[in-house]
Amino acid sequence: MRYISTRGQAAPRDFEGVLLAGLAEDGGLFVPETWPSLSPAEWRALRGLPYPELAARLVQLFVGDAVAPADLRRMCAEAYGGFGHPATVPMSQIGPRTFALELFHGPTLAFKDVALQLLGRLFDHVLARRGERITIVGATSGDTGSAAIEACRDRAAIDITILHPLNRTSEVQRRQMTTVLSANVRNIAVEGDFDTCQDLVKAMFADAPFRTDMRLAAVNSINWARIAAQIPYYAFSALALGAPDRPVAFSVPTGNFGNVLAAWAVRRMGLPVERLIVASNRNDILTRFLSENDMSMRPVEPSLSPSMDIAVSSNFERVLHDALGRDGAATGAAMQAFRQTGTMPVPPAAWAEMRGLFHGFSLSDAGTLAEIGRLWREAGYLADPHTAAGTAAAALLAPEDLGIPVIVAATAHPAKFPDAVERATGLRPPLPTRLGDLYQRQERFDVLPADLATIEAAVRGHALRNAA
Ligand SMILES: Cc1ncc(COP(=O)(O)O)c(C=O)c1O
Numbered sequence: 001m002r003y004i005s006t007r008g009q010a011a012p013r014d015f016e017g018v019l020l021a022g023l024a025e026d027g028g029l030f031v032p033e034t035w036p037s038l039s040p041a042e043w044r045a046l047r048g049l050p051y052p053e054l055a056a057r058l059v060q061l062f063v064g065d066a067v068a069p070a071d072l073r074r075m076c077a078e079a080y081g082g083f084g085h086p087a088t089v090p091m092s093q094i095g096p097r098t099f100a101l102e103l104f105h106g107p108t109l110a111f112k113d114v115a116l117q118l119l120g121r122l123f124d125h126v127l128a129r130r131g132e133r134i135t136i137v138g139a140t141s142g143d144t145g146s147a148a149i150e151a152c153r154d155r156a157a158i159d160i161t162i163l164h165p166l167n168r169t170s171e172v173q174r175r176q177m178t179t180v181l182s183a184n185v186r187n188i189a190v191e192g193d194f195d196t197c198q199d200l201v202k203a204m205f206a207d208a209p210f211r212t213d214m215r216l217a218a219v220n221s222i223n224w225a226r227i228a229a230q231i232p233y234y235a236f237s238a239l240a241l242g243a244p245d246r247p248v249a250f251s252v253p254t255g256n257f258g259n260v261l262a263a264w265a266v267r268r269m270g271l272p273v274e275r276l277i278v279a280s281n282r283n284d285i286l287t288r289f290l291s292e293n294d295m296s297m298r299p300v301e302p303s304l305s306p307s308m309d310i311a312v313s314s315n316f317e318r319v320l321h322d323a324l325g326r327d328g329a330a331t332g333a334a335m336q337a338f339r340q341t342g343t344m345p346v347p348p349a350a351w352a353e354m355r356g357l358f359h360g361f362s363l364s365d366a367g368t369l370a371e372i373g374r375l376w377r378e379a380g381y382l383a384d385p386h387t388a389a390g391t392a393a394a395a396l397l398a399p400e401d402l403g404i405p406v407i408v409a410a411t412a413h414p415a416k417f418p419d420a421v422e423r424a425t426g427l428r429p430p431l432p433t434r435l436g437d438l439y440q441r442q443e444r445f446d447v448l449p450a451d452l453a454t455i456e457a458a459v460r461g462h463a464l465r466n467a468a
């Protein structure tokens, strides 16, 4: 399996190269050169497999020869064996045809664990074989950070620095990162928002000498391996509800567009996904784009679903590349114009294609509280604020009379956002026992300005101390 950059300038890579590179050298994102596709009979044969086995089979399609099937199966078994539910990603029925696909039973209680528990093992496997070390730099609006830290803590060949936006995550999210005191983990609270953190990470990758010197690697969904490891749960849920013999719809709480991209990928791979809903909070750039081709940046406003407080959705570039006929030069030009002017010029034909695939929706804070309350009253289901955007979007854009199952990605455990859930329902969801003392644990993090040289010096200093 080979991967090309969305901007067409970087040399193609195999899976191992993509895993370690993260971002392509031309600033683009890696995508498969050709998509693996399964026939209906091949999909049917996967129905009923335990999740780790299904994940191993589907991820193998993207890994190719880079990892032997027996090794990948072992890694999937280990990655998902520690989840708090025997089904790994169970579904709860919350309406006559609506299902919550619970992706939050991993160690840090959000969907990021599903990919990152596997990614940590893939990194280890590949690095051990090559006898190399890497420095991971990641940006988080709250959930990727703790999942990446949990997956990489105490690993001998990995040093990890996570940037989070100062005072813009929930307290549970911050503490899940900052109370991990392992020597190879560093947390930095950046004076800025998530986009500032993400831009700093991309700038570190664009600094070629720094990138090479530090052997930078990525854990954000700019890394294709993250997407590959998120694809299986969409297949798992669709197969369980009758695909490929019955179409399904997905509604996905969206920020950086990685999760909904994985849902789009199963459609690309041959499953009948009739509707893909992109659910956002008040930071509604994707909704504006899908409704009126207005892809213009606006300042990010804090919301009750902080993990989706994002202005620039990195993975949008992967779908845009496809809609532009996989034209790297055109994709690069659109992305550059977006950076320079704050508005992305998307040709009408490409916009029409994307609008035909995705439906946009955004939910205010008041709407979020109302939806959490409604779900609790009507379905006895306690949802976190991100999941609530997905369920509210599903109710509007894939109503029960559509006649097909609607799968909502339940992306976080309600206990990660206890204040919002309590405001909406009067109930304060408790943390699982293993996190019961989270508020008593010692925290360690630095507060730094959003300055590339300062952040690079911090990353370098930490990696050098840790390697010594
Ligand atoms: C709980 C939660 N829901 C939704 C999202 C949005 O997902 P994505 O960034 O893949 O669009 C995030 C952040 O990624 C998240 O942490």
Ligand SMILES: N[C@@H](CCOP(=O)(O)O)C(=O)O
Binding pocket: 139, 140, 141, 142, 143, 144, 145, 219, 220, 221, 222, 255, 256, 258, 307, 308
């Ligand atoms: N919501 C995310 C933002 C980063 O997204 P990623 O999927 O690109 O890692 C978070 O919780 O950090």
